[in-house]
Amino acid sequence: MFGEPSRNETSPQHLLPLQEETRRLRILLDRLPALIGYWDRNLRNVMANAAYVDYFGFTPEEARGRHIRDVLGEAVYALNLPYIRAVLNGEEQLFERTLIDQHGMTRYTQASYLPDIVDGRVEGFYVQVTDVTARVEAEHARDEALRLFEISMANAPFGKAVLTTSAHTLHINPALCALLGYEAEDLLGRDFRELVHPEDRPSANADLAGLQDRSVSQVSSERRYVRRDGTTIWMQRNAVLVPGAYGGDDVIVAQFQDVTARRRAEAELARLALTDPLTGLHNRHAFAEHIGRIREGDPSAAVGIVFVDLDGFKLVNDAFGHAVGVSVLARAAQLLMETIEPPDAAYRLGGDEFVVLCVDAATDRVQTLADAIRIALTGSYPTLDASVSLSASVGCTRGATDDVDRLLRHADADMYRQKLARRLRGD
The missing domain is CATH 3.30.450.20 (PAS domain)
Structure with missing residues (x-):
């Protein structure tokens, strides 16, 4: 069944008559969407398929014998003439051309000219013109995109x-x-x-x-x-x-x-929200956040609190004015920062009240730090308008971070005890 064809299958009696073969070939050519034609060396049409009707309005019978100029029109003929001359010299040609068909539609085509060479002489040429409009428009859309x-x-x-x-x-x-x-x-x-x-x-x-x-x-x-x-x-x-x-x-x-710029502005706003504008120290809100971070890292962690108050500061404001008071507070903050070292941190709670958070909460270290702060902040405060002398009252405590308000109250109470004891001593 799938072997070599039998003699009957290839015998001459099974071949189509030439006339029938020509008829079928004609049907095939006419059904192709491409332009198919043959032109002799005098540029007269010998054969054209039915596609010529859609493009140029000529039936195959009407095109036969016509000069190629009459079919293409003067403009297209002039554009194609270099390719026509080349194919008549025996050179295959492949090129693209824009055509406007008889319905006014713009078509992008690809044309192929193939020379018909007989005994070394070009007798004419075959023409195939394919509509490539869809491809060209897709390429144009791609290029535009x-x-x-x-x-x-x-x-x-x-x-x-x-x-x-x-x-x-x-x-x-x-x-x-x-x-x-x-x-x-x-x-x-x-x-x-x-x-x-x-x-x-x-x-x-x-x-x-x-x-x-x-x-x-x-x-x-x-x-x-x-x-x-x-x-x-x-x-x-x-x-x-x-x-x-x-x-x-x-x-x-x-x-x-x-x-x-926005991130810097946000960082600056965040800094200002945690910074005391008069002294540049962190404020009460920053103090609470710092305690919270310590508690999150180790809920059982103990810290030391040193509470600082400038004795007689209200009298400075009353006697010399607000500007001198601000200068004194700024100087006190500077002295405080020069006395402590990280990770300890200083904060201004308000007025002339400062607090230092001592991360290493060993009892002797907290007391040592409190004594150093009292010495540093007691003395002369020179300003542009006056020089005033102040003493610092300092109290301290240590304990767990679960009740910060209690620690502040204890440190504050210790500070007042120290202040009272100094008054009683006449310091």
Whole structure:
């Protein structure tokens, strides 16, 4: 069944008569959507298929014997003439041409001219013209999309980059280059994570891993990047995974915006919220936050509290005015900071009341620190308008961080005991 054809299958009586074969070939040619024709060396049509009707309005019978100029029209003929001359010289031709058919439709075509060479002489040429409008329009749409993408990248007011899924740079726009201080050629092909601040790279790697395994399709974060000159900037980064967008491979499209000014403003606001504006020391709110952090790290941790009050400070304000009072407070804060060392920290609670948090809460150390503070803050306070002498009353206590108010009350009470004892002694 599947062996060699039998003699009957290949015998002459089973071959189609030439007339029938020609008829069937004619039907085939007429059903092809491409223009198929043959032109002799005098540029007269010998054969044309039915597609010529759609393009030029000539039936195969009407085209036969006509000069190619009459079929194509003067304009197209003039454009095609170099290719016609070349094919009549025996050279195959392949070119593209825009045609407007008889219905006024613009068609993009690809034309093939094949010389018919008999005994070394070109007797004519075969023509095949294929409609490639769909391909050309798709290419135009692609090119337009690419052009718009490049315009968007070049003119965007914020940074943009296209990265591989291994974070290597495929495309980067001028705005991002300006933010980072690099030229585009310096960054193309480079692992973009190298620009991330070392402390922020673990989070950058985690974001990338999520995109790589497609557990997330987009990520958003704020992190630090190191510019070419070594300075650090904060950038808001939004990135999305685009599957199959680069030769079938996934890419990451990322957008960057410089938020350094906002982050600095936020940091400054946070600092001001925890800072006493008159002395530059931390304030009561900062003191509570510090205690809270210690308690979170070790609920059983003990701390020391040193409570400080400037004796007679109210009289300074009354006698010399508010400006001198502020100067005295600033000087007291400076002396306090010169006396203590980290991790101990000083705070102004209000008025002339200061507190020092002693992290190493050994009893003898807390008392030693309290004595040193009292000595440092007792003495002359020179100002622009006057020089005043003040003494400091200091109390201290130590205990667990679970009741800060109780510790403050105990330190305050000890301070008043010390103040009373000094008055009784006449100090």
